[in-house]
Amino acid sequence: MKIAIASGKGGTGKTTLATALAQAAAQPVQLLDCDVEEPNAHIFVKPQWTNHKDATIAIPVLDTTRCTNCGKCGELCQFNAIVTIANQTMIFSDLCHSCGGCVLVCPEKALQEQPKTIGYIDTGHSGEITFIKGTLVIGEAMSPPVIRQVKKTAAADQLTIIDCPPGTSCPMMTAVNGSDFVLLVTEPTPFGLHDLKLAVETLRSMDIPFAVVVNRAGCGDDKVDHYCRNEQISLLLQIKDDRRVATAYSRGDGLLSALPELATQLRSLLTEIEKRINQAQGQTQGGGTQ
């Protein structure tokens, strides 16, 4: 069972919820930090690190003794990462999307691929949590390949919780892709609601089931509740606005250290999600028996 925690708006409490869910699970669980631009979950999980590896993409290198500057590679490349100008072929590896097209199209076999490190994958443990963190190298633009490699590092058949990056474009979509269920964390403010709507539309376009969690409940207005009711979106949990949580968070202490009584609710939340996933799968496999 793979559950992604996403939001649209940043700073609504994705990491807070993801780490608390993993800590409350009371069973072996994998927690993946896929917010690779700004990974924070390790601050709250405090894992013992056991493994460190590079996240790489394949970039082309040119054998100038073979290259005839025919320009076919540059014609194929959609990202201006390889260009032939004035009888000289140049590679701009920062722009390379690693599609491999230039290597395939080169008639002289003058291009080969070699790995370039664009991030790191760290694995660690804390209690029953297996923690996998991706980190984008600073100055590198493309986070989706690092996110994909974090997800590949995880074992397939285990309860997995994915802490996603904010927003609704490529990084967020790469992180939630392939999940069985998404929890959208929002806050009851105009910004929270606006970005929640975008995230809902994105998940609907990807056909992934989801529900909403409202964090800092009571700090704003009730328009998120109205929206969820009108759109028939389940609001599965509300976490009250509480300065104790904010203070604990500021020190690097999680939600459960401020509000330990939430653990039972989080375990029920996991059970509820499991039930919904099974129902959804039963419907697609059994032709809608409900």
Place this chain on the structure above:
Amino acid sequence: MKEIVIISGKGGTGKTSITASFAALSKDAVFADCDVDAADLHLLLQPLAIKSMPFISGNVARINEQKCSGCGTCNSLCRFDAVQPGTPYTINPTDCEGCGVCVHFCPEQAIEFPPQRCGEWFQSETRFGPMIHAALDIGAENSGKLVSLVRQEARNLAEANQHELILIDGPPGIGCPVIAATTGAHAVFVITEPTCSGKHDLLRVLELTEHFDIPTYICVNKWDINPDMTQQIKIAGEEKGATFIGTIPYDQQITKAQIEGKTIVEWGDTIAAIAIKEIWNSFCEQLGIAS
């Protein structure tokens, strides 16, 4: 003309609320919302669009069912798992990177590669001045390119009408959209919060602005949530060569103002509004902008 980008590293530290307040305090600026995949600045500035244009960027592969022979070449070459085998083969547009490899190597020339509409951008008027903003379509890619386009349009507008300043509301993170929003700017203004996560993310942002050699200013929002951490951030930031410009106290009135579609500096002389005005004046003085 000076271009100032407001970013945060960590999301939700108050970028948009503070950018909107700066917009309200500025005298002669163009505003640009470069957080294109979760744009919120318009909720406070309430722009009236006077021009809107589609954002076309990149292409997406599409298999022509009639021509597909089912040979599977596309599937074996695609690095992005975007091809789904079947009769005929299909391409999942969400996964398609737009690299064109399948299009080029399909032996039946059965794959089309139309340009993709990825969103829309707008030129608008607000009660504080002109604004350029955009909305990425649901599920669309190329947010970095849309950020560059918004910035370029804001620059064109500022140059044409001789505005002194461009205020840019930036995206969170340190990846593609942030790089597109910050490279070549005159200054970056980082809004962080006094938490372990805020500090961790700030240090990554400072490495990025150092990497691209952009003068950087730091402000801690909600500083009184953890005064010790605020002090640690000040020290760590200054060690990295950034200028610490001030702190803003936690103020529930910011949310109340947001609900009414107002900036906190219009809402009243609240504790946060007073702090933001002081920071703005000091920032303008340091950058030589009329406050």
